[in-house]
Amino acid sequence: MRIERLCVIGVGLIGGSFALKLKQLGLVDEIVGYGHRVENLEKAVALGVIDRYETDVTFAVKDADLVVLSVPLGAIGSLFAEIVPHLNPKTIVTDAGSAKDSVIKDIVEKLGDCPPNFVPGHPIAGREKSGVEAVEADLYQNHRVILTPTETTSESAVELVKSLWTSVGANVSLMAPAFHDEVFAATSHLPHMLAFALVDMLNEHAELGNVFQYTAGGFRDFTRIASSDATMWRDIALHNSTALVKWLNEYQAELKQLTQLIESKNGPALFTLFDQAKAARDQHILNRNTDI
């Protein structure tokens, strides 16, 4: 496995960190970047994340062995449609979108089918930081990457993308797109909504004064994900809305039940709920050695 030309569309934290590590490992000869802001692309060249850039996306993908679409969820489908006439037959394309069903549907809608050499992907390495300045070659070390091939996806394309992610240190899993969206709605998209909602609510209640001044480490950690990028999370909420709304409703039912336990002063049931939650977290999260 060796990539002569890698094209990164959207040179930020996610695509940039992937490219930089591949280059450091000597697995790629040339990295071409594309993005809307020339200033950012020049910074990426200066930081050694890409070798050169193009300001026309149809030139950027020319003769690439692999194209990585690390752009907002809402832009993936139309970008794909734009580049498709300019791809070599051998070019493999992958993306880094946090929702997968909507990306695949968007591509099918625009192209009529999901091309065999498109490998839908989702690297799990969110940070509050974003942009090319935040690039870290070891970002994916011990992190998960999920690939969600469809029935039409080429197995060799999946193998190539999988081996590259493995090379940069990631632990790669395959999942059906819809299952991926359910799992990440529950474990990632929902918690982000909950954190944004809490900070928003407290921010709107002026009668308590600046309540943030009374918060400590627990609150800081709980709301860390509310410092994430608003554009990205708007896109995720819109593109994984079905699964996310389902889990938001499940969660509201859970909260209603918990509120009733408190109102009825049901100490034993509250203890059981808290104790089981603590036990589950301690078992699955606290005692885990890595971020995988």
Add this chain to the structure above:
Amino acid sequence: MRIERLCVIGVGLIGGSFALKLKQLGLVDEIVGYGHRVENLEKAVALGVIDRYETDVTFAVKDADLVVLSVPLGAIGSLFAEIVPHLNPKTIVTDAGSAKDSVIKDIVEKLGDCPPNFVPGHPIAGREKSGVEAVEADLYQNHRVILTPTETTSESAVELVKSLWTSVGANVSLMAPAFHDEVFAATSHLPHMLAFALVDMLNEHAELGNVFQYTAGGFRDFTRIASSDATMWRDIALHNSTALVKWLNEYQAELKQLTQLIESKNGPALFTLFDQAKAARDQHILNRNTDI
């Protein structure tokens, strides 16, 4: 300000860290511990957290200048009633309960009034760890301690307790008990409920398999407070139920609104909500230098 005899009732993380630091600073001559488990008290002596212990609480408080009640919320009122006949007129008593109105009401109910030398307190230094093994002399460094004197509380008693907390590194604020309970219901008790509820919900949904395996750093931080002690949080939920239920209901209204924005695919409103939350958090939490 110098304490000849300090009595710590409940020698765990909270009372033990306070005592240890006062001793290291040379501000206290003798520390007497009391608790239910002799094994724990012996460990506290071995660790140098207390000088000696008593197994009868009425002996433990004898001739103490200051008694610290660092016991579960539900136990404070009855312990207070038990020790009151054995206190010197000069003895000052303070507690470390996370809710204040219910503690004060409980004491008034048992004693007929809230004694002038009782200073209700709440050190904001929660940890998932608890017990005397977790004691840290610098636990309160740059942390807040809230004191909630009532109309009958003696000013000199407040001054003494305040100066001791300040000595161990804490930043002390005074608040009305009911305002304290509102603020901490919103900023601490509510987030704990939200974290417990999320882990509980995911733990109950077996159809997703072990979803915890797909979580990353964001989830780990978001749910860190769900690894807190179940007994303590049952007591807080029961003892600050009115304010907590109020904020749980507010939060459910906020979630309902957010869910509607997602269902109606209102991208601009979602962006505004996330962006304002991020800005508020970045301003008040992320860019704060200390835990105060």
